Amino acid sequence: MSSLPQALSRRIEAVTGIDPELRPATKPQFGHFQSNVALRLAKTEGRPPREVAQRVVEQADLGDLCEPPEVAGPGFINLRLRTDVLARAATEVLTDPASGVPGGGGETVVIDYSAPNVAKQMHVGHLRSTIIGDCLTRVLRALGHTVVPQNHIGDWGRQFGMLVEQILAEGLDVAGLDLAGAEELYRRANAHFAADEAFADASRQRVVLLQSGDEQTLAIWRQLIDISLAGFRAAYERLGVLLTDADLAGESTYNDDLPAVVAELEESGAAVVDDGALVVFVEGFNAPMIVRKRDGGFGYSATDLAALRHRVRDLHADRILYVVGAEQTFHFNQVFAVARKAGFLPAEVRAEHVGYGMVLGSDGKRLRTRDGGTMKLADLLDAAEERAARPIALAAVKYADLSNSLVKDYVFDLDRMVQTTGDTGPYLQYAHARLCQLLRRAEAEGHPVSPSVTRLDEPAEQTLALLLTRFGEVVVEVGTSLQPHRLCSYLYELSGALSVFYEQCPVLKSEEDVRASRLALCTAVRDVLARGLDLLGIEAPERM
RNA sequence: GCCCUCGUAGCUCAGGGGAUAGAGCAACCGCCUCCUAAGCGGUUGGUCCCAGGUUCGAAUCCUGGCGAGGGCGCCA
Numbered sequence: 001m002s003s004l005p006q007a008l009s010r011r012i013e014a015v016t017g018i019d020p021e022l023r024p025a026t027k028p029q030f031g032h033f034q035s036n037v038a039l040r041l042a043k044t045e046g047r048p049p050r051e052v053a054q055r056v057v058e059q060a061d062l063g064d065l066c067e068p069p070e071v072a073g074p075g076f077i078n079l080r081l082r083t084d085v086l087a088r089a090a091t092e093v094l095t096d097p098a099s100g101v102p103g104g105g106g107e108t109v110v111i112d113y114s115a116p117n118v119a120k121q122m123h124v125g126h127l128r129s130t131i132i133g134d135c136l137t138r139v140l141r142a143l144g145h146t147v148v149p150q151n152h153i154g155d156w157g158r159q160f161g162m163l164v165e166q167i168l169a170e171g172l173d174v175a176g177l178d179l180a181g182a183e184e185l186y187r188r189a190n191a192h193f194a195a196d197e198a199f200a201d202a203s204r205q206r207v208v209l210l211q212s213g214d215e216q217t218l219a220i221w222r223q224l225i226d227i228s229l230a231g232f233r234a235a236y237e238r239l240g241v242l243l244t245d246a247d248l249a250g251e252s253t254y255n256d257d258l259p260a261v262v263a264e265l266e267e268s269g270a271a272v273v274d275d276g277a278l279v280v281f282v283e284g285f286n287a288p289m290i291v292r293k294r295d296g297g298f299g300y301s302a303t304d305l306a307a308l309r310h311r312v313r314d315l316h317a318d319r320i321l322y323v324v325g326a327e328q329t330f331h332f333n334q335v336f337a338v339a340r341k342a343g344f345l346p347a348e349v350r351a352e353h354v355g356y357g358m359v360l361g362s363d364g365k366r367l368r369t370r371d372g373g374t375m376k377l378a379d380l381l382d383a384a385e386e387r388a389a390r391p392i393a394l395a396a397v398k399y400a401d402l403s404n405s406l407v408k409d410y411v412f413d414l415d416r417m418v419q420t421t422g423d424t425g426p427y428l429q430y431a432h433a434r435l436c437q438l439l440r441r442a443e444a445e446g447h448p449v450s451p452s453v454t455r456l457d458e459p460a461e462q463t464l465a466l467l468l469t470r471f472g473e474v475v476v477e478v479g480t481s482l483q484p485h486r487l488c489s490y491l492y493e494l495s496g497a498l499s500v501f502y503e504q505c506p507v508l509k510s511e512e513d514v515r516a517s518r519l520a521l522c523t524a525v526r527d528v529l530a531r532g533l534d535l536l537g538i539e540a541p542e543r544m
Numbered sequence: 545g546c547c548c549u550c551g552u553a554g555c556u557c558a559g560g561g562g563a564u565a566g567a568g569c570a571a572c573c574g575c576c577u578c579c580u581a582a583g584c585g586g587u588u589g590g591u592c593c594c595a596g597g598u599u600c601g602a603a604u605c606c607u608g609g610c611g612a613g614g615g616c617g618c619c620a
Contacts, residue, residue, distance in 0.1 A: 026563070036562050043600070073563045074601085117620085157620065251620085277618055286546065286616060293618040300620045327614050329548060357549085358613080404557065407549065409613070411556065420582035422568040423557080430582050438579050489558065492567085503575095503584050544582070 004089055004469055005033060008065060008079060015059045016041060020077075024470070028459070030072065031080035032466055038075040049075025081466070083456045087517075090465035091452040093472075094524035098142070099531050100472035105144030105479075110311045111137055113323035114236075114243060117154035118228040118250075119163060119182040122235050122377040124359040124367055124412070125325060131401045132356060133323040134241040134537045135484045142535060143479045148315050151243055152307065153232070155225055155250035158297075161207030162189045164220045165199065174223040179231025182224060211255075225250075235377055240394060241537060254306035258298050261306045261344075262291060270342045282337040289334050304335045308351070309344040319350045321482065326355035326407055354482050357409035367412050380412075387418045391539045392426050398538050399425025403488035423492050425538055428529065431495035433544040435526040438507060442519050447508065449523055450516035457514075460501040464521060467494045471528050475535065484536065491532045498525055 005022050012020040012035065020037040038053035045052055053071040062069060067080040081089075093100045113133020116122045122130075137147045166189035167174055177185065192199050209217045229245065236243050262278065265271035271280050276294035290299045311317045322332055332353035339345035359375075361367045367375045384393035400417040404410045420426040442449065456462050467490075474490040477483075507518045530540040 023562095026566095030563080034563085039562065039600080049600085076563065154620065159620090275617075279617065288617060290618050295618080297618085299618065303620090325614095326549070330615055333548095355549085364612090405550095408557090409550080413556075416556070416569070419569080424568085426582075427568095430580080434580055434583085441579060485558080489567090496567090499583060500585095502579080506579070508579050544580080 003473060004065070004081065004085070005473075008033060008062065011062055011065070012037065012056065012060050012077075014061075015056050022079075025078065028463075030076070031067075031070070031078040032086075033079040033081075035077045035079070036075075038071075038077060042075065053077050083462070086462060086465045086469075087453045087456050089469045090456075090521060090524060093468045093528065094453065094520055095451075098472075099524070099528050100469065101142050101475045101531070102472055103142070103144035105140065105146075107318040108146045108148065108316050109140050109319045109321065110148045110150055110315055110317040111140075111321045111323065112150045112152050112307075113137075113321075114232075114241075115152045115154065115324070116228075116232055116235075119159075119179075119186050119224050120154075120228075121179055121183050121231065123374045124377065124380060127239075127377050127380065127397075128356050128359065128401055129323045129325075130236070130239060130241055130243070131398050131537065132354065132406065132484065133321075134239075134243070135402055135535065136321060136323065136354070136482060137242055138535045138537060139475060139478050139484070139487070142475060142531075145479075148311075148317070149243060149247040150249045150307070150311070151247045153228075153248060153250040155228075156252040156255065156303075158204075158207050159186070159189075160210055160221055160224070161205070162193050162203040163224060164210065164217055165189070165203045165206045166192055167220055169199070174220060174227065177227050179228055182227055182231075238378075238381060240539065249307070251300075251303050254303050254310065257306040257310065258302050261302060261309060262298075264344075265291060265305075265342050268342050270338065280338045280341070282334060282341060285330075285334050285337065289338050301331070301335060301338075304331075305339060305342070305344060308335065308339050312345060312349055317349060319352070321352050321354050323354045323356070326357055329353060329355050352482065354406065356406040360409050360411045362411065362413060364411070383414055384418065387414060388426065391541050392429060392544070393418065395425030395429055395533075395538045397425075398536060399428070399488060402484040402536055403492075404485055406483065406485070423488075428491050428495050428533060429538070429541060430544055431498050432526060432529040432533065432540045433542060434502065435498070435522050435529070436542040438522060439519065439526065442508060442515075445508065447519060448516055449519040450513075451520070453517055453520045453524070455514050455517040458501075458505050460497070460504045461518070461521060463497045464494075464501050464525060467497055468521075468524050468528055471532065478535075487532060487535060491529065491536075494525065494528065494532075498529075 009020055009022050016037050018037065020035040022033045022035050025031050025034045038056060039049045041052050042049040050071055053075045057069045057071060057077060065081060065085050067082060070078045072078050111133050114126060114130040116126045137149055140147045163186060166185060193203055206217060210221060265280065271278050271291055274288065277290050278292040279288035279290050281288045289301045291302045292298055308320065311320050324332065336345060336351045345351055359367045369375055384397050387393065388396060396417040403423060417424055418426060420430050453465060456465055474487055478487045505518060507515060507522065510518060533540040
């Protein structure tokens, strides 16, 4: 089905020859849609905008869709849909199992997100990556794309020499540790490393042993991974995100690819030796990318290149998304540029860094615990659950994370985000729960729900119906722009319109045909709210 | 020093060429014999950081400042 604005646009474009750039009306008195096409045409036609608008209005064939259009202000064309057309469009949303979200996607989209570090608890930064990545996964899947999540966990690197050495020094049974225990071990190893030169040397040796495949070392390393994964699983379960072990693709999985990546970089002439390191210079970047360090070890850029190459060659990605903090913008732009240059990233494959801002405390600085430590994910969720029941607390945290522009830092204010008034997750849940209650009562009282929306006499009903028809295009927009806050804004607007409808339009006490139609409208709104919240990764309880 | 991002109401944020710049919070005033008042309506509150430029039209695009944050060859 083609959407209403598309149909309207085509009719107008048949007259104007250019896209009328139809937009939702900025104010109710301007109808449902507005176009500035006459203002833009006025110049080329050399006639007053209002005159142009009048001609467009007279010539456009809109009678079966709209009330007679109005020319307003400096030359805007305001369109108001006919009630029967609006009712039909709302019915389509009601009867469509996807509530108007077009599912024809067809791309393979790899999304890199979450990426916690082994032997460390997840912190607020991982929270953002995980929540945003989860939302994008859900949205792109709903649009019919094949989404391949990749959890690029930090399971390799120099720190493991230190950790293994510390375990051996303490004679520790790793199997008895949990993730918090591993993190304490990490701290002890760090202190030990700084204070004891002999230990530091042994740790460096241990890195070599690990890389060369020493059995004992590998066995301990695997144990560290196992306890970390248990911790990650628990965190994902608590967060209610879709990530599973099948999505794990840590840094270590690319170890075997690194020599080949380097060889290809050298063969293509992209990489050169500079100051002892193998680097790639790319135009537009003030520093080269270090692929192999002077000491022969690989930098993290090498791993990122290998991962990107794998995603293109083996996972057959059409689009690759990196949900990583905005501070890494330079790094990823450089990785993409190098990958293009080296031929790992063909022109037709899109690579996009979905950068997000930092989580700030009420002081406007990076969120920290009272003693200045990093804020743990678990502590943060604990604090939220002190203020609200679990599904509501989670909704509060997730919605706060998704409802602002991603690139901006945002202030983490638990007391504000758990409020049920205002632009919060719980407010959306409340709107949904209210509808569920209403529909339950209707069923209990034996009121039939009309299979279609038949009556839209009240402005509040029309507003709701019009909003319903926009759901699909909003989801499409999020899939393109990768800006979840647009879906948040939409759902907030829908919830607000529902509250107004709820105040102004009695449902159960209306006469029969109005009641049946309103129940249909309510069902459609409930479905869109539930589906929209699900796309955000937020539960929609039926009672609150 | 160079590069990137951000700057909108007291606070938290939308809006990113188009009509009188919008929400929420806070403050104040109303509304429950009525489907969840966890709600709704109203009032107060703005030099859209500053200065130029482009345009019929700029919060929005361009240039230059100022302010805040982040990044800039061997950590990941």
